[in-house]
Every structure is written in structure tokens, then in C-alpha cells.
Amino acid sequence: MLVSAKDMLTKAKEGHYAVGQFNINNLEWTKAVLLTAQECNSPVILGVSEGAGKYMAGYKTIVGMVNGMLEELNITVPVALHLDHGSYEGAKACIEAGFSSIMFDGSHYPIEENIAKTKELVAITNEKGMSIEAEVGSIGGEEDGVVGAGECADPEECKMVADLGVTMLAAGIGNIHGKYPENWAGLSFDTLDAIQKKTGKMPLVLHGGTGIPEDMIKKAIDLGVSKINVNTECQLSFAAATRKYIEEGKDLQGKGFDPRKLLAPGFEAIKATVKEKMELFGSVNKA
Numbered sequence: 043m044l045v046s047a048k049d050m051l052t053k054a055k056e057g058h059y060a061v062g063q064f065n066i067n068n069l070e071w072t073k074a075v076l077l078t079a080q081e082c083n084s085p086v087i088l089g090v091s092e093g094a095g096k097y098m099a100g101y102k103t104i105v106g107m108v109n110g111m112l113e114e115l116n117i118t119v120p121v122a123l124h125l126d127h128g129s130y131e132g133a134k135a136c137i138e139a140g141f142s143s144i145m146f147d148g149s150h151y152p153i154e155e156n157i158a159k160t161k162e163l164v165a166i167t168n169e170k171g172m173s174i175e176a177e178v179g180s181i182g183g184e185e186d187g188v189v190g191a192g193e194c195a196d197p198e199e200c201k202m203v204a205d206l207g208v209t210m211l212a213a214g215i216g217n218i219h220g221k222y223p224e225n226w227a228g229l230s231f232d233t234l235d236a237i238q239k240k241t242g243k244m245p246l247v248l249h250g251g252t253g254i255p256e257d258m259i260k261k262a263i264d265l266g267v268s269k270i271n272v273n274t275e276c277q278l279s280f281a282a283a284t285r286k287y288i289e290e291g292k293d294l295q296g297k298g299f300d301p302r303k304l305l306a307p308g309f310e311a312i313k314a315t316v317k318e319k320m321e322l323f324g325s326v327n328k329a
């Protein structure tokens with residue numbers, strides 16, 4: 043059964059480790075992440091962006107697929123199904139469809155509007171026993187080839203949003219989605235420290251987990267990060283393994299064109315990446 047992310051993140055914050063959110067794109071992705079979590083005896087959060095939601099034929103399809111896998115693959119570790127960077131409408135649609143957790147990303151609104159909308163969704167998710175993530179300060183990333191720097195969140199605004207009763211808070215600390223550019227300045231630990239001092243026990247979320255050096259990940263966890271999102275890194279390892287299979291001509295040998303064979307190396311590559319992250323984040327054997 044899907045669970046809210048609340049308990050797993052409270053335990054992570056207390057135990058000084060982080061739970062990984064791995065974004066899913068299709069059946070292979072979902073199965074790879076769930077099986078790895080079970081093998082590592084680790085709690086896990088499956089992230090679904092609105093784009094990935096559309097790609098997988100809609101939120102209800104995803105809920106059906108994930109619930110089916112939990113049962114038929116005998117997954118017993120805690121699993122949350124979480125909307126990633128949701129709009130207000132997307133959040134409502136996922137609540138209806140049976141997700142166990144949502145992120146409402148109101149970081150592009152003026153703070154008053156972000157607060158008003160987040161507050162409304164906190165009331166709904168609380169009533170349903172779901173977890174909710176809010177965001178303050180935008181997370182940079184590549185859009186149309188332009189890499190925007192991550193904007194650092196204002197710790198006072200973080201406190202205002204944390205006080206609304208959200209489960210977890212994503213705050214921009216110079217992190218960006220996708221690969222980091224050569225000249226990236228690194229995470230702003232001063233900002234993170236100031237936010238943690240203001241927000242106390244609130245589990246903090248680090249987006250853009252791909253490509254952050256290990257020492258920075260560990261320091262971020264020390265300073266209160268309890269959830270780390272990873273997406274691009276699984277995509278890169280899937281693509282590299284698939285490319286190798288095809289470049290070696292394996293799809294042309296025997297029944298190598300069968301999608302169950304063609305996608306197998308990519309599936310194994312996602313599993314290896316997820317395992318590596320779970321070990322780094324310290325969530326192994328924390329189920």
C-alpha cells in the first residue's frame with residue numbers, strides 16, 4: 043500500500059540520512075526503482091512530473107501500475123507516490139487519482155499567493171493523510187538551452203511556508219535540475235544553514251540531485267536535508283546502457299530486438315544508479 047512520505051522523512055531527519063525521490067518515466071523505471079528499494083531495504087519516493095504523468099497516459103494509469111507492482115512484486119518497504127513540481131490543478135488531479143504525496147510548486151508566484159495556495163492544499167492533504175511538499179526560491183535548470191542559476195531562498199519566507207504545516211520544504215540553495223555547468227558555484231551552505239535554523243525539524247528537500255559531488259550531498263544531509271531528488275542521472279545511465287547494447291549490434295543478434303531484451307541493460311543501469319544513491323544518502327536498511 044502506498045504511504046504518505048511523512049513518517050519516512052521524520053525518521054530520516056532524526057536519523058541524519060535522506061530518502062531518495064527517483065522520478066519515473068515508464069514501467070521499466072518504476073519496476074527498477076521499486077525492486078532496488080526492496081533489495082536495499084530502503085524507503086523510497088517515486089516522483090512523477092506533470093510531463094511524465096501525461097507521457098504515461100495519466101495519473102490514474104500510474105496509480106494502477108504502481109499499486110499493481112507493490113502487490114505483485116511483494117514490495118514491503120515504505121513507498122510514496124509523489125507529484126513532482128505540481129501546479130495547483132495538477133496537485134488536485136493527483137489527490138483525486140490516488141497519489142499518496144504531492145508537491146505544490148508555487149515558487150514562481152509572489153510569496154503571498156504561494157502561501158495562500160499552499161495553505162489550501164495543506165488543508166486538503168491533511169484531511170486525506172497525504173504528505174505535501176512546498177517550494178520557496180526557484181530551482182534553476184536548463185530551459186531552451188539557457189541554464190539559469192538556482193536562486194537562493196529567503197529563510198524568512200521558508201519559515202512562513204514551513205509554518206503552514208507542510209510535510210517537507212524544497213528551498214533553492216543554488217541547486218539546479220539537470221547537469222551542472224562547469225562554472226557552477228556549488229550549493230550555498232550558508233543559506234541552507236540559515237533555513238534549517240529558522241525551520242527546525244522541517245525535513246528539507248534538495249532538488250537537482252544529479253551531479254552534486256558526494257561531499258556536498260553529505261554536508262547537505264548534515265544541515266537538515268532529508269529528501270533528495272534524482273532524475274537526470276537515471277536517464278543518463280539508462281541511455282548509456284541502451285546505446286552500448288545497440289552499438290554492439292546486440293539488437294541484430296537472435297531475438298535481441300525483443301523489447302524485453304533491448305530494455306534490459308537500461309533497466310539494470312537504473313537499478314545500479316538507484317542503489318548507489320541509496321547508499322550515499324544513507325537510507326539502506328532504514329525501511
Ligand code: 13P
Pocket residue numbers: 065089126127218219220221248249250251252271272273274275
Ligand atoms: P535532476 O534531474 O537534476 O536529478 O533533478 C531531479 C529533480 O529535482 C526532480 O524534481
